[in-house]
Amino acid sequence: MEARIKTVPPVLKAVAPLMEDGHSHESISRAVSDVVLEMPMPRPWYATISVGLILLSILGISTAILFWEGLGLWGINNPVGWGFAIVNLVWWIGIGHAGTLISAILLLFNQDWRTAINRFAEAMTLFAVMCAGIFPLLHVGRPWAIFFILPYPNTMALWPQFRSPLLWDVFAISTYFTVSLLFWYTGLIPDLATLRDRMPKGIARSIYGFFALGWRGSARHWFRYEMAYILLGGMSAPLVVSVHTIVSFDFAVSVIPGWHTTIFPPYFVAGAIYSGFAMVLTIMIPAREWFGMKDFITLRHLDNMAKVMLATGLVVCYGYGCELFFAWYSGSDYERTMMWYRGFESPFAWVYLCLLLCNLVTPQFLWIKWMRITPIPLFIISIIVNIGMWLERFVIVVTSLRRDYLPSSWGTYTPTIFDWAAYIGSIGLFLTMMCLFVKFLPMISIFELRLQHHLMKRGEIR
Amino acid sequence: MLTNEKLLGIGGLQRKALLAGLIGCVVALLGGLLLGERGDKIFESFLIAFLLCFGLGAGSMACMVLHHLCGGGWSFLIQRICEAGSRTLWFFFVLGILILLGGLYSGSLYEWSDLAFRQAHHIVENKERFLNPSTFTVCFLVYFAIWFAIATLYNRWSKQLDATGNHSYLAAMKVCAGPCLILYVLSMTFAATHWAMSLEPEWFSTIYGAWMIAGYNLTVIAFAILMLTYLKDEPGIKERIQTKHYHHLGNFLLGFTIFWTYISFSQFLIIWNGNLPEEIGFYIHRTDGGLTTILLILMIFNWFVPMMVLLMRRQKTDLRKLRRIAIYTLVMRFFDMYWNIAPSFPDHHGKIVPSTLILSAAATIGIGGLWFYIYLNELKKRPLTPQQDPRGELMFYEEEHSHA
Numbered sequence: 055m056e057a058r059i060k061t062v063p064p065v066l067k068a069v070a071p072l073m074e075d076g077h078s079h080e081s082i083s084r085a086v087s088d089v090v091l092e093m094p095m096p097r098p099w100y101a102t103i104s105v106g107l108i109l110l111s112i113l114g115i116s117t118a119i120l121f122w123e124g125l126g127l128w129g130i131n132n133p134v135g136w137g138f139a140i141v142n143l144v145w146w147i148g149i150g151h152a153g154t155l156i157s158a159i160l161l162l163f164n165q166d167w168r169t170a171i172n173r174f175a176e177a178m179t180l181f182a183v184m185c186a187g188i189f190p191l192l193h194v195g196r197p198w199a200i201f202f203i204l205p206y207p208n209t210m211a212l213w214p215q216f217r218s219p220l221l222w223d224v225f226a227i228s229t230y231f232t233v234s235l236l237f238w239y240t241g242l243i244p245d246l247a248t249l250r251d252r253m254p255k256g257i258a259r260s261i262y263g264f265f266a267l268g269w270r271g272s273a274r275h276w277f278r279y280e281m282a283y284i285l286l287g288g289m290s291a292p293l294v295v296s297v298h299t300i301v302s303f304d305f306a307v308s309v310i311p312g313w314h315t316t317i318f319p320p321y322f323v324a325g326a327i328y329s330g331f332a333m334v335l336t337i338m339i340p341a342r343e344w345f346g347m348k349d350f351i352t353l354r355h356l357d358n359m360a361k362v363m364l365a366t367g368l369v370v371c372y373g374y375g376c377e378l379f380f381a382w383y384s385g386s387d388y389e390r391t392m393m394w395y396r397g398f399e400s401p402f403a404w405v406y407l408c409l410l411l412c413n414l415v416t417p418q419f420l421w422i423k424w425m426r427i428t429p430i431p432l433f434i435i436s437i438i439v440n441i442g443m444w445l446e447r448f449v450i451v452v453t454s455l456r457r458d459y460l461p462s463s464w465g466t467y468t469p470t471i472f473d474w475a476a477y478i479g480s481i482g483l484f485l486t487m488m489c490l491f492v493k494f495l496p497m498i499s500i501f502e503l504r505l506q507h508h509l510m511k512r513g514e515i516r
Numbered sequence: 517m518l519t520n521e522k523l524l525g526i527g528g529l530q531r532k533a534l535l536a537g538l539i540g541c542v543v544a545l546l547g548g549l550l551l552g553e554r555g556d557k558i559f560e561s562f563l564i565a566f567l568l569c570f571g572l573g574a575g576s577m578a579c580m581v582l583h584h585l586c587g588g589g590w591s592f593l594i595q596r597i598c599e600a601g602s603r604t605l606w607f608f609f610v611l612g613i614l615i616l617l618g619g620l621y622s623g624s625l626y627e628w629s630d631l632a633f634r635q636a637h638h639i640v641e642n643k644e645r646f647l648n649p650s651t652f653t654v655c656f657l658v659y660f661a662i663w664f665a666i667a668t669l670y671n672r673w674s675k676q677l678d679a680t681g682n683h684s685y686l687a688a689m690k691v692c693a694g695p696c697l698i699l700y701v702l703s704m705t706f707a708a709t710h711w712a713m714s715l716e717p718e719w720f721s722t723i724y725g726a727w728m729i730a731g732y733n734l735t736v737i738a739f740a741i742l743m744l745t746y747l748k749d750e751p752g753i754k755e756r757i758q759t760k761h762y763h764h765l766g767n768f769l770l771g772f773t774i775f776w777t778y779i780s781f782s783q784f785l786i787i788w789n790g791n792l793p794e795e796i797g798f799y800i801h802r803t804d805g806g807l808t809t810i811l812l813i814l815m816i817f818n819w820f821v822p823m824m825v826l827l828m829r830r831q832k833t834d835l836r837k838l839r840r841i842a843i844y845t846l847v848m849r850f851f852d853m854y855w856n857i858a859p860s861f862p863d864h865h866g867k868i869v870p871s872t873l874i875l876s877a878a879a880t881i882g883i884g885g886l887w888f889y890i891y892l893n894e895l896k897k898r899p900l901t902p903q904q905d906p907r908g909e910l911m912f913y914e915e916e917h918s919h920a
């Protein structure tokens with residue numbers, strides 16, 4: 055056995071280790087928990103939360119006016135009854151996919167590199183789903199009556215339409231949020247105990263202690279924790295796929311040309327993972343710099359996330375290709391006209407071309423290794439992908455609705471300032487929540503990093 | 517290389533495969549001649565068998581390339597099993613000429629091959645540039661040219677890596693894997709459209725290519741499990757194989773079972789809910805009459821039962837049980853392909869035609885038997901695991917450390 059290979063040959067070597075050298079269990083705990091306990095927040099954090107709060111105020115003000123005046127303030131009308139609201143819902147839900155994918159599916163696949171990024175991505179998932187939830191709430195017009203969507207016996211004999219995928223959305227998204235929250239919280243418990251133990255006596259310590267649920271790190275605690283975590287992982291994995299599949303059904307089960315297409319479910323799921331990973335990179339690349347996490351979130355993580363983004367981006371491109379080819383192959387005049395209109399004749403044809411540029415051309419740069427492991431170009435690509443995925447949803451929603459089967463009902467759509475305010479306001483909510491998360495909770499799983507360090511020392515992982 | 521004992525065993529297996537293949541083909545041919553008119557029955561039953569068995573060749577090639585793309589330890593032990601499968605593509609090329617092109621030019625398979633039919637159907641006429649005999653033939657050659665190129669390149673590099681130990685071949689396989697898989701997926705999508713979807717020329721589904729690819733993945737993983745359990749005591753495999761490898765392959769079988777179901781159900785739900793005249797015929801043809809029974813068989817035995825069984829760890833780590841599930845999956849693949857293809861034939865809409873069912877089963881045994889004979893010949897030509905691939909050595913290293 056001694057003669058056997060001990061080092062990985064260059065051809066199989068990863069771009070960087072999972073964790074840089076020179077760390078101990080103590081230094082890991084300090085590096086991550088000091089951000090919460092000791093370290094003054096860096097200036098970019100203040101700048102980000104300020105921007106977040108300003109945008110959040112815009113959301114608050116615009117929503118208050120919207121409640122007062124009504125939905126007429128938005129640009130929606132017949133035939134485009136689904137405007138920015140559904141575009142933003144799908145975009146945010148898509149972003150919310152990366153967290154649980156990283157946490158649950160990569161956990162089931164035994165992917166060690168998830169350790170340093172799962173906590174961050176899970177938090178992002180929760181906040182993204184919260185942002186998504188705003189839009190249907192506002193779009194129903196009477197948010198105080200939103201409980202009508204729930205099936206409960208009532209004197210008005212109201213009963214939801216169970217054949218509508220919009221109702222499936224309610225159950226899918228709320229289940230996804232609940233399980234993601236549980237998964238995130240379960241993973242946090244050992245680290246909350248670390249913060250409790252490192253914190254001086256006071257209210258904050260009591261709060262961390264309360265949420266740590268009396269964690270003492272005994273063998274029995276760890277056994278139960280592992281069992282709960284893997285079970286939640288198993289439950290979350292199908293949810294990741296189901297949520298965006300159901301979102302795709304919102305469109306695909308209709309008969310509108312451009313919506314009614316069978317490739318939508320896997321194409322939407324791939325698109326969700328694509329945009330989710332793009333958003334993780336958008337947030338993580340600056341965060342690892344500002345909070346000194348480069349030793350734990352190494353170039354290996356960036357490389358792997360870029361590869362996932364490339365792979366899912368290619369699936370999305372396959373979806374675009376299938377839509378185009380089969381619109382022609384269908385031989386149906388409606389399908390062909392819609393696709394021609396979408397690409398060339400629609401006033402939003404430029405949006406379609408931009409989305410191809412963002413989602414088809416840009417990710418091809420990720421074939422180049424240098425682009426995958428150099429933070430700035432990768433950051434720029436991730437931003438472009440985020441924009442591209444938003445444009446994709448815009449094209450799907452608006453161009454198909456503007457022209458249906460009946461020329462007399464054709465119309466147009468122009469988003470108003472209130473549409474934009476709700477959209478950028480939701481970004482403000484997201485930024486604010488992310489900043490608060492970084493301030494009050496460990497952004498990387500401390501105990502999993504310690505385990506990773508232990509396994510690396512034993513040579514079980516590299 | 518195979519041990520002498522195994523070589524003798526394989527010799528016996530080959531003879532049986534050849535015999536089964538010949539008997540299956542003769543039965544299908546004679547039955548087709550007796551029961552059908554103008555040989556239609558022959559082409560129909562052999563098309564179902566061809567499309568099913570083709571998954572073994574094309575799927576093996578895709579799995580081989582995927583191994584180099586992902587570089588996971590799970591696939592090292594099935595690498596040569598897949599390589600041997602990819603070297604049998606010529607067999608499907610010959611069969612394709614006989615069955616696909618034969619069926620096309622004799623007018624037995626594709627209604628649209630008749631000019632009068634195309635002119636009488638507005639929708640088919642609209643896609644005449646894709647659905648015409650010349651384009652079909654040229655595309656057939658292009659698809660196989662792509663697959664031959666990929667299979668030849670990878671097999672050559674793998675052989676040279678064995679001979680020289682030069683890691684640059686490994687690097688080349690890794691670099692080309694992504695583009696090769698893209699080519700595979702695109703060519704397979706178009707091939708599925710030409711060869712299978714166009715049997716109902718007015719129908720279309722954007723997910724159809726992915727559906728075929730998902731089915732082929734399922735076929736090849738089930739087959740690889742069978743071969744690995746058969747070869748587990750052979751040098752090269754014996755020293756490396758552990759329970760976790762069976763577990764991983766069982767997980768992949770589970771994953772592809774779910775993926776196939778996901779694609780199938782999505783397609784069904786969207787088309788059923790849309791209920792558009794140009795689309796819904798596909799499912800009316802497949803749910804009327806006794807075909808609902810096959811659909812139920814598929815739902816229960818190709819999805820629910822294997823999924824529930826494969827969710828249990830002990831089913832994936834017990835070799836006998838895993839082998840049984842793999843055989844069972846391959847049998848179910850036949851029903852899936854029959855359900856997918858047979859109702860497309862004009863006189864098969866909405867009913868099970870027993871003669872076609874039996875003849876296509878015979879043709880599947882025929883083509884499958886002949887293919888397996890050729891496959892084993894290819895398998896014997898090279899050592900069962902790559903000789904100088906560092907991943908093989910790293911498996912020992914990981915094994916040592918996981919017990920440290």
